[in-house]
Amino acid sequence: MDTRSGILRFDAFELDCDNRQLSRDGQPIELGSRYFDALALLVARRGELVTKEAFMEGVWHGIPVTDEALTQCIRTVRRALGDDASNPRFIHTVPKHGYRFAADLSSLPDAVGRLRVSPVAGACAAAGLAAGAIAGLIYGIIAGTGGGAQILILSAMVGALGLLAGAGLGGGMAAALTWRGRAGSSLIAGAATGGLLVGALGNLLGREGIGLLSGVSIASVTGPFEGLVLGTATGFAAWAALAGWRHGTVIVTGVFAGAAASALIFFSGGTLLAGSLLALEEGVPGTRLDMVSVGYALGEQGLTRMALGLTLVIESLIFVLAIGSALLAVRHRCRAPTGAQEKNRLSERG
Structure with a gap:
């Protein structure tokens, strides 16, 4: 089920999908529009494999892009989160298939x-x-x-x-x-x-x-x-x-x-x-x-x-x-x- 609305929290981060704002410990983090969409898609499908095709549809809206563009997108998102590709805490790479978001979430209205x-x-x-x-x-x-x-x-x-x-x-x-x-x-x-x-x-x-x-x-x-x-x-x-x-x-x-x-x-x-x-x-x-x-x-x-x-x-x-x-x-x-x-x-x- 798509949960890309409201406010979600993971670790010290807060993802406000309605206002399109990522923040850490209350401090806003600048993130471009497509990068925010990519993060929101990963968070919404936490624990699931998100394939390149899913990114093409959800982030680029059907526009074909190269593997390098997707890699650069994920690299930018990881940098914003302070995540390390070699020892990831949030975004895990599934070789030749896509990516998976692994952090635990809590809904802001409840928490x-x-x-x-x-x-x-x-x-x-x-x-x-x-x-x-x-x-x-x-x-x-x-x-x-x-x-x-x-x-x-x-x-x-x-x-x-x-x-x-x-x-x-x-x-x-x-x-x-x-x-x-x-x-x-x-x-x-x-x-x-x-x-x-x-x-x-x-x-x-x-x-x-x-x-x-x-x-x-x-x-x-x-x-x-x-x-x-x-x-x-x-x-x-x-x-x-x-x-x-x-x-x-x-x-x-x-x-x-x-x-x-x-x-x-x-x-x-x-x-x-x-x-x-x-x-x-x-x-x-x-x-x-x-x-x-x-x-x-x-x-x-x-x-x-x-x-x-x-x-x-x-x-x-x-x-x-x-x-x-x-x-x-x-x-x-x-x-x-x-x-x-x-x-x-x-x-x-x-």
């Missing part, structure tokens, strides 16, 4: 996919809590007028909001992983949906909750639009982290996605934390906040539109990079071999 799903929501919630607490602490130090106690209270309150946001996005991404069984573009949809729902809930609590307690309606607080945009940006960083991209690529993806999200929110007239705190300060008399000080700290004459734009960029980057970094940690934790697996691997090499 690693389940591990990925379980900690994703928790890691995102923890990252959201940390990002929110840091942002609240910074704003409390700069704009707080009530002393150390107020700084800690503001940090705790904003941390709780970050926890809610991270849990919402993490829950959406965990649902996407459960549905698709792998880290793909569905993570973006899951994060966007989670962000939309959390943004709507936060907006409702901000408006109605403060209105209920103070009798004052707050005009401008973060809502579903901002949640959708920031969730989408976070989804890109999460996809890069869980799909096995390099650390630097994950960070760059997070920076670009966060910057793009902040620009879209800014030019659409939206707001995040600083704008919401400013609305709270202006709408509720007696609030011990001086958000103008944030603008001064950014080199502006008060909390101008430019200063608000800068806070959008900073807040977006802190949140997106916190989630991306947390999911990188999840990826490494899920791919770390157990003691038995490591012992078996060392014994094989010995």
Whole structure:
């Protein structure tokens, strides 16, 4: 039966046939299209003899090629796997007949996919809590007028909001992983949906909750639009982290996605934390906040539109990079071999 779909693992390698990506210990390995097809064919028929005719049909699609072309193809695949033709671990030569793939396989959804799903929501919630607490602490130090106690209270309150946001996005991404069984573009949809729902809930609590307690309606607080945009940006960083991209690529993806999200929110007239705190300060008399000080700290004459734009960029980057970094940690934790697996691997090499 042809199993050339989904994600398969052998030794330290992962073969993602849907996204046509080979990686080792989470690091992508460049492999040309025909070479990838040849490896996928061998893996799909593990333990079976794959003849030259089968390669002609499955890799070259009926186009006749020389024996040397096939030999070069297998040589390139072996080089990518670090395999030795004289002492093969993966691809065995059957003289005058073809090749056979001999390594044991494990399906990613059964082996690693389940591990990925379980900690994703928790890691995102923890990252959201940390990002929110840091942002609240910074704003409390700069704009707080009530002393150390107020700084800690503001940090705790904003941390709780970050926890809610991270849990919402993490829950959406965990649902996407459960549905698709792998880290793909569905993570973006899951994060966007989670962000939309959390943004709507936060907006409702901000408006109605403060209105209920103070009798004052707050005009401008973060809502579903901002949640959708920031969730989408976070989804890109999460996809890069869980799909096995390099650390630097994950960070760059997070920076670009966060910057793009902040620009879209800014030019659409939206707001995040600083704008919401400013609305709270202006709408509720007696609030011990001086958000103008944030603008001064950014080199502006008060909390101008430019200063608000800068806070959008900073807040977006802190949140997106916190989630991306947390999911990188999840990826490494899920791919770390157990003691038995490591012992078996060392014994094989010995």
